Amino acid sequence: HDKWEIDHSELVLMEELGMGQFGVVRRGMWRGRIDTAVKMMKEGTMSEDDFIDEAKVMTKLQHQNLVQLYGVCSKHRPIYIVTEYMRHGSLFNYLRRTSPDQLGHAVLLDMCIQVCRGMAYLERHNYIHRDLAARNCLVGDENVVKVADFGLARYVLDDQYTSSGGSKFPIKWAPPEVLNFTRFSSKSDVWAFGVLMWEVFTCGKVPYGRMTNSEVVDKVLQREVLEKPKGCLNEIYNVMRACWGHKPEDRPSFRVLKDQLAVISQSVL
Ligand SMILES: COc1cc2c(cc1NS(C)(=O)=O)=CC1=C(NCc3c(C)cccc3C)N=NC=21
Numbered sequence: 001h002d003k004w005e006i007d008h009s010e011l012v013l014m015e016e017l018g019m020g021q022f023g024v025v026r027r028g029m030w031r032g033r034i035d036t037a038v039k040m041m042k043e044g045t046m047s048e049d050d051f052i053d054e055a056k057v058m059t060k061l062q063h064q065n066l067v068q069l070y071g072v073c074s075k076h077r078p079i080y081i082v083t084e085y086m087r088h089g090s091l092f093n094y095l096r097r098t099s100p101d102q103l104g105h106a107v108l109l110d111m112c113i114q115v116c117r118g119m120a121y122l123e124r125h126n127y128i129h130r131d132l133a134a135r136n137c138l139v140g141d142e143n144v145v146k147v148a149d150f151g152l153a154r155y156v157l158d159d160q161y162t163s164s165g166g167s168k169f170p171i172k173w174a175p176p177e178v179l180n181f182t183r184f185s186s187k188s189d190v191w192a193f194g195v196l197m198w199e200v201f202t203c204g205k206v207p208y209g210r211m212t213n214s215e216v217v218d219k220v221l222q223r224e225v226l227e228k229p230k231g232c233l234n235e236i237y238n239v240m241r242a243c244w245g246h247k248p249e250d251r252p253s254f255r256v257l258k259d260q261l262a263v264i265s266q267s268v269l
Contacts, residue, residue: 004059006030006071006082013038017089021161021168022046022152023078027085035085036070040078044157048079051155055081058151061125065118067138067148086138086146091115094139095204103203106265109236111145112197113261118147119193120254123186127151130184132192133173134199171216172207176246179217187248190257194243201229201236235264 014027023042030036041048051072058069073080088094091111095103115137122129129136130153138148153162160166164174164182175191177183195207207226208216225244228237239260245251252260 002056004055004069004071005075006073006080008073008076008080011036011038011073011080011082021158022156028082030070030082034070036082037085039081039083041081043078046152046155047157048074048155051081051152052079054151054155061122061127061150063118063121064144065114065146066121066150067146083148086140086144086148088139088141090135091137091139091145092134092199092204095134095200098203100203105231105233105236107143108200108203109261109265111143112200113258113265114145115147115196116193116254116258116261119186119189120258122147122150123189123254126186128184128186129189129192130154131170131173132189132196133170134196134204137196167213169213171213174220175244175248176221177248179220185248186254187251190243190251190254193254193257194240195226197236197240197243198226198229201232205229233264233268235268239264 010031012029014029017025017027017037020039022045023040025037025039028036028038052074055069055072059071062068067086068084070082070084072082119129119132127150129147129150131149132147136147136149138146140146156162158168161168163169164179171179173192173195175188178188198207199205208219223246225241239257242252
């Protein structure tokens, strides 16, 4: 009996939390007292066996800014992926529905610092996220923010999502080397982190507005970057621009970013 295997009978499913592209997410109670979220993987959306092998690795990645994977129910179909429950849902929704005065610059910067800590942990473990964005981070009590869905992009079968030409590919969070060669790295995650910072400091605006994917690709390959969010401090916008260095080696690591953001947090806020 593998420790990452969760027994169906120990899980009580409750209200639906949301609908992702891989399936429905519902709240669940595990062993009568542990608050969880359960993703029920729609059949055929994922190479399930590969994912179950991966789940063993993911249960070992533990950090206060990573959504903790508790395990999988893989004895039946659809398989369930069980994680800790985050009371305020996705960071993207939270930013859009929380009024700006509740989200002062100190809070917004602290959210970015928390995501950066989680990403620095993944970087240290040579783990590439591949789909970092505000929609893939979750908010818990006291504005705790955690990175979710890390690494799952590799198991998606829908090539509309996985190929950079696909209609569902996250073009707006992708750097030039991913748009041109699908070359993912922790430095491509850093580019996406810069876009996530922009999402945070615009309180949930959509990057590049209503531009089409091909318009965004042209802009990014012509080295045009997102504009400074209204009211955003120059020091903070400069960090975003560092994340958007044209070549991966021009971008800082998450380890360096963490320290840079901490200095800004102590000095200007
Ligand atoms: C309260 O509201 C919510 C809470 C959660 C949530 C969505 C909402 N609502 S919404 C749609 O944002 O409006 C998704 C999760 C989650 N894990 C999701 C997850 C699982 C189960 C398996 C693999 C990967 C991941 C990321 N833990 N808590 C919540």
